[in-house]
Amino acid sequence: MTTDQKDIAAACADCKVAKDKRACLVPEGGVGGKGCPTEHQQEALSAANAKYDDPDTLEFAKQASLQEAAGYANRHQRPYVVQPSKTRMQEVCEFAHRMGYRKLGLAFCMGLRKEAGMVSDILKAQGFEVVSAMCKAGAMPKERLGLGEEDKIFQGGFEAACNPVYQAELLNRAGCDFNLLLGLCVGHDSLFFMNATAPTTVLAVKDRVTGHNPMAAIYLSHSYYTRMKTPGMCVTDQEPEQD
Ligand code: SF4
Numbered sequence: 277m278t279t280d281q282k283d284i285a286a287a288c289a290d291c292k293v294a295k296d297k298r299a300c301l302v303p304e305g306g307v308g309g310k311g312c313p314t315e316h317q318q319e320a321l322s323a324a325n326a327k328y329d330d331p332d333t334l335e336f337a338k339q340a341s342l343q344e345a346a347g348y349a350n351r352h353q354r355p356y357v358v359q360p361s362k363t364r365m366q367e368v369c370e371f372a373h374r375m376g377y378r379k380l381g382l383a384f385c386m387g388l389r390k391e392a393g394m395v396s397d398i399l400k401a402q403g404f405e406v407v408s409a410m411c412k413a414g415a416m417p418k419e420r421l422g423l424g425e426e427d428k429i430f431q432g433g434f435e436a437a438c439n440p441v442y443q444a445e446l447l448n449r450a451g452c453d454f455n456l457l458l459g460l461c462v463g464h465d466s467l468f469f470m471n472a473t474a475p476t477t478v479l480a481v482k483d484r485v486t487g488h489n490p491m492a493a494i495y496l497s498h499s500y501y502t503r504m505k506t507p508g509m510c511v512t513d514q515e516p517e518q519d
Pocket residue numbers: 287288289291292293298299300301307308309310311312313314315
């Protein structure tokens with residue numbers, strides 16, 4: 277049954293319906309979980325789907341969907357068992373080629389500067405022009421953000437602030453067709469998205485503790501990282517007491 281109940285917030289992450297019975301996967305006879313946006317948000321769904329009437333959006337979505345399917349091998353087999361076959365790096369290159377992009381922007385974190393060089397080499401080998409900008413480009417002092425000495429990592433001297441707005445500005449002005457983010461900090465990545473004019477994908481996110489694999493902490497949230505599910509225990513940015 278479909279209805280329009282705007283006051284019900286989508287809660288797909290809490291859906292307990294078996295995968296083969298979900299309304300979004302089985303349109304005929306499927307059922308939704310609590311707050312199901314397939315069943316209860318018809319106006320929002322119509323508004324969203326109308327955006328595919330824009331030819332650019334339609335083409336982008338079509339190519340993204342083709343890329344998604346191309347990531348699985350032997351799709352002609354019956355019954356089909358998923359066989360993922362492409363790394364994200366390969367998919368980025370393939371998708372950029374599908375879209376006819378020539379000039380790619382690479383916005384990266386200083387902590388991944390070596391990896392950024394490797395990514396740039398790969399992109400160039402695949403025929404792309406690369407424009408790259410590191411987070412500290414521009415050498416903007418942290419004081420420009422209203423920060424004090426105690427807010428720096430290395431205290432007692434100059435410290436450049438990450439400047440994702442400048443990274444975006446550089447890639448915008450260079451006329452990049454498509455941007456890749458590599459390891460930008462939480463929030464800095466948001467600022468980049470807010471200021472970039474070209475579409476942007478994420479090659480890798482930063483996680484200083486897990487070798488840039490944030491899912492490691494999620495997978496361990498039932499064991500060694502249970503504190504993340506303990507109210508008040510996920511925030512540990514307090515300075516230790518000094519003697
Ligand atoms: S759309 Fe509905 S059925 Fe699908 S995951 Fe969300 S709540 Fe569950």
